[in-house]
Amino acid sequence: MNYLLTIYFGNSGKALFLGKTKIMSYYPLTSIPDYYSIDALLTEEHKLIRDSVRSWVESFVMPKIDEAAQNHTDIPGLMKELGNIGALGPYIPEEYGGPGLDQISYGLIMQELERGDSAVRSAASVQSSLVMFPIFEYGSEEQKRKYLPKLASGDIIGCFGLTEPNHGSDPSSMESKFTDQGDHYLLNGAKMWITNSPVADIAVVWAKGEDGKVRGMILERGMEGFTTPTTHNKWSLRASKTGELVFNNVKVPKENLLPNVEGLKGPLSCLNSARYGISWGVIGAAMDCYCTAVQYTKERKQFGKPIASFQLQQKKLAEFLTEITKAQLLCLQLGNLKNAHKASPAQISMAKRNNVKMAIDIARESRQMLGGMGIMGEFPMMRHAANLESVITYEGTHDIHLLITGMDITGINAFG
Numbered sequence: 001m002n003y004l005l006t007i008y009f010g011n012s013g014k015a016l017f018l019g020k021t022k023i024m025s026y027y028p029l030t031s032i033p034d035y036y037s038i039d040a041l042l043t044e045e046h047k048l049i050r051d052s053v054r055s056w057v058e059s060f061v062m063p064k065i066d067e068a069a070q071n072h073t074d075i076p077g078l079m080k081e082l083g084n085i086g087a088l089g090p091y092i093p094e095e096y097g098g099p100g101l102d103q104i105s106y107g108l109i110m111q112e113l114e115r116g117d118s119a120v121r122s123a124a125s126v127q128s129s130l131v132m133f134p135i136f137e138y139g140s141e142e143q144k145r146k147y148l149p150k151l152a153s154g155d156i157i158g159c160f161g162l163t164e165p166n167h168g169s170d171p172s173s174m175e176s177k178f179t180d181q182g183d184h185y186l187l188n189g190a191k192m193w194i195t196n197s198p199v200a201d202i203a204v205v206w207a208k209g210e211d212g213k214v215r216g217m218i219l220e221r222g223m224e225g226f227t228t229p230t231t232h233n234k235w236s237l238r239a240s241k242t243g244e245l246v247f248n249n250v251k252v253p254k255e256n257l258l259p260n261v262e263g264l265k266g267p268l269s270c271l272n273s274a275r276y277g278i279s280w281g282v283i284g285a286a287m288d289c290y291c292t293a294v295q296y297t298k299e300r301k302q303f304g305k306p307i308a309s310f311q312l313q314q315k316k317l318a319e320f321l322t323e324i325t326k327a328q329l330l331c332l333q334l335g336n337l338k339n340a341h342k343a344s345p346a347q348i349s350m351a352k353r354n355n356v357k358m359a360i361d362i363a364r365e366s367r368q369m370l371g372g373m374g375i376m377g378e379f380p381m382m383r384h385a386a387n388l389e390s391v392i393t394y395e396g397t398h399d400i401h402l403l404i405t406g407m408d409i410t411g412i413n414a415f416g
């Protein structure tokens, strides 16, 4: 399989073998937990992909991530590198430039990327699930051939515009509108909180037509009246660029409309795919915090003993490992359901909600276990905890996912 070779060696010809790269984590990679022997349930291909991405994160992300986050800037060349390792659109078929992997491979890739940083996983999630997925599922053949291979290689960057200044949890009330002008559409409105908007070459934008139905369209940077102002001063996801999309009488060619979807089902199906990836991704952030806390508490001495010898510290570590293990099992079965096209949106909501809360709790608690050191950039907890404040909010907030589960149980919508 061609793209597996890409993962092992990289398009650039760089060797990404395990053991040949500089190990940057504070803990040995062999200590990353697999407490319930979940590896035994993975294929050899899954494990090779996971280990290759783990190794790439060690060599490319770990040495740069603290500086990027401290400086509120993204890692230079990140998207091309993500393309090289096959992390952009992992499940997009080879004929459109993707590696054609299964959903568990996609999940494992997201897990390893987020062990590095949620910003890195967000970049891959948005490009894969929110830009490539809708073009692949709902685009014309010409749109697929024009955009997907370049998105898969990281030669172009995409973003996804659903959220608006006045409408976040309730996208059905969106105000962005387009009118039919005969030979083109005229788009007006604004989107807010858009990951990668300031650096994106294209944007998949959701707006209402004159009939009030939501449609997706592909905008390209440079279209007249289309601007992408940067959002400054974030305390979270600082290694990721966030911004707005502003449409001021933008003339969108008719061939840029996604022809094969109508209504909120379009953007919501993209979110399902991205939320699935987040459920796996945050396990990586939790693993990074857990492994760091185990290592630190064994080394740090107070009252003449390693702090790992105190029951209170052991309780925390035991609970972290229990929660990580539960999250891994949830994701693995969700991945099986996804591979069989049987995962419901409500099942994905449950995993996203549970796993993000699990990860943010571990990040916050493990930060305390390092005392003053826990607030420093040399250790990852503060960065992960701050990142996860965005992750618990975007792609449906923690409470909105609870309401989705509640509606699935009762059949009653408690949203409005």
Ligand SMILES: Cc1cc2nc3c(=O)[nH]c(=O)nc-3n(C[C@H](O)[C@H](O)[C@H](O)COP(=O)(O)OP(=O)(O)OC[C@H]3O[C@@H](n4cnc5c(N)ncnc54)[C@H](O)[C@@H]3O)c2cc1C
Pocket: 126, 159, 160, 161, 162, 163, 167, 168, 169, 170, 192, 193, 194, 195, 196, 237, 242, 390, 393, 394, 395, 396, 397, 398, 399, 400, 414, 415, 416
């Ligand atoms: C860093 C970052 C990156 C993002 N990237 C993207 C992106 O690439 N593309 C994109 O389209 N969007 C993106 N978002 C937007 C994100 O999806 C929204 O922030 C999220 O959906 C919440 O919307 P809101 O911020 O408007 O909050 P609101 O919808 O105003 O919610 C505020 C609070 O009210 C609660 N609430 C709302 N409705 C109810 C209800 N019915 N019952 C109970 N409580 C309720 C919410 O749970 C929340 O706690 C991003 C956000 C962030 C922070």
